[in-house]
Each structure stands twice: as structure tokens, then as C-alpha cells.
């Protein structure tokens with residue numbers, strides 16, 4: 076269990092495993108994918124290294140300030156080189172950097188290489204809403220807009236609730252194609268460890284595998300204009316059966332809409 080969220084939970088009484096930001100939150104959201112757990116592990120590892128190095132340097136400075144002050148050391152040494160010391164203070168940092176680089180590259184590789192996908196979803200950023208397409212499901216697609224403050228229902232999270240959630244299956248490798256229709260946006264889901272730029276005229280790709288069914292909230296993370304703060308991303312993860320049921324429902328709705336349109340054209 077991560078210590079910082081635990082302490083914060085004790086001090087502020089917030090929910091530990093919220094997949095959304097909570098009041099007085101410091102640090103990261105609870106991870107809900109394997110990639111995000113790896114990100115947190117690397118972060119914790121680097122944090123420990125940083126802390127140890129900073130304390131070591133601080134102690135060294137305190138020692139030097141006291142030990143070599145004018146009163147304690149009236150005749151300073153004339154020495155200007157020390158081969159052993161210089162080798163050490165070059166060599167040790169190199170070793171530290173290598174120790175940090177290995178897990179770091181492993182993680183970059185893990186995020187970048189998309190495992191065999193169970194489904195593909197296409198995400199398109201617009202000023203200022205998201206569009207989601209399910210290319211494997213008869214071109215099913217819909218838009219997702221923020222619910223404004225005056226239309227929020229009990230239990231809705233302000234600025235993080237939308238009319239149409241991005242519905243996805245949990246425990247599946249989801250291949251995500253990201254692009255934009257107008258300006259730069261960024262598809263970011265903190266609890267899944269995903270942040271991918273949405274660039275007009277270009278298709279970026281990423282992936283995630285959601286641990287368990289639930290609601291996950293993210294936001295556009297690339298300043299894209301005045302509505303940038305008003306285009307949240309809400310992922311609703313369902314188990315396989317519920318997801319298949321949802322897909323079937325959406326498809327029949329789509330077919331009905333197509334029929335109505337055709338009839339109007341024929342008439």
C-alpha cells in the first residue's frame with residue numbers, strides 16, 4: 076500500500092481507491108492498470124534515490140561549512156587535485172544514472188509496445204468535446220459533452236461528468252487510436268497511466284487494460300482554447316457480458332436510426 080495516499084486518507088478522510096481526483100489530494104490517483112502501477116513503482120524508486128542523495132549532499136555541505144570554517148581551519152590546504160576522489164564523484168553518479176535508466180527504459184517499452192489487442196477504439200478531440208468511434212462495431216460512434224453545473228444530478232462530479240461515457244470492457248487489452256479534428260488536444264487518464272497527444276492529421280496510438288469495472292475520469296491535457304477545462308473524459312468499464320449487451324443495444328439503436336433516415340429519404 077502506498078504510504079502517501081494512505082496518510083492523506085487518514086488525515087482528510089477521502090476515499091483511497093477513487094478513480095477520480097478527491098479533495099486535498101496530493102500525489103497520484105490510485106492505479107487501475109498494470110502500466111500505471113509500474114509508473115508509480117518507478118516514481119517511488121526515483122523518489123527514494125532523490126531523497127537519499129539530497130540528504131547526503133546536505134550533510135556533506137553542513138560538515139564542510141563547520142569543519143573548514145576560518146576559525147577551525149586557519150591554514151587551508153593548497154591541494155587542487157585528488158585522482159581517487161574525482162574518479163569516485165564521476166563514477167558513482169554514472170552508476171546511479173544507469174541504475175535509474177534500466178527500469179525507466181523498460182517502462183517506456185512497456186507503454187509503447189502495444190500487446191495483442193482485444194479491441195480498438197478511436198478517440199477524436201474536438202473544440203471542446205470528445206468523439207469516440209468503435210471501428211469494429213459497425214461504425215458505432217458518438218460524441219461526449221460536459222454536463223454543465225446547473226444540470227448536475229446528485230452524485231455527479233462537477234466538471235468531470237459527461238452525457239455519454241466512453242464504455243469499454245474491463246480486463247481487455249484496448250488499443251487506442253488518438254487524433255484531433257481541429258487543434259491539439261491530449262487524451263489523459265491518470266489512473267490508467269495514459270496520456271497521448273491528439274494531433275490533427277495524425278494518428279497516435281496507445282493502449283491500456285483496465286483492472287476492474289468502474290468509472291474512471293480524465294481530462295484533456297493540452298491547452299486547446301477557452302473550453303479546454305470543459306472537455307473531461309469519462310470511461311465506464313464494464314465486465315464482458317455487460318459490455319456485449321451494451322454493444323448489442325447500441326447497434327440496434329444505430330440500425331433503427333438508419334432505417335428511419337432511409338424511410339425519410341425514400342418518402
Ligand SMILES: [Cu+2]
Pocket residue numbers: 259260261295296297298299300302303304306
Ligand atoms: Cu484541451
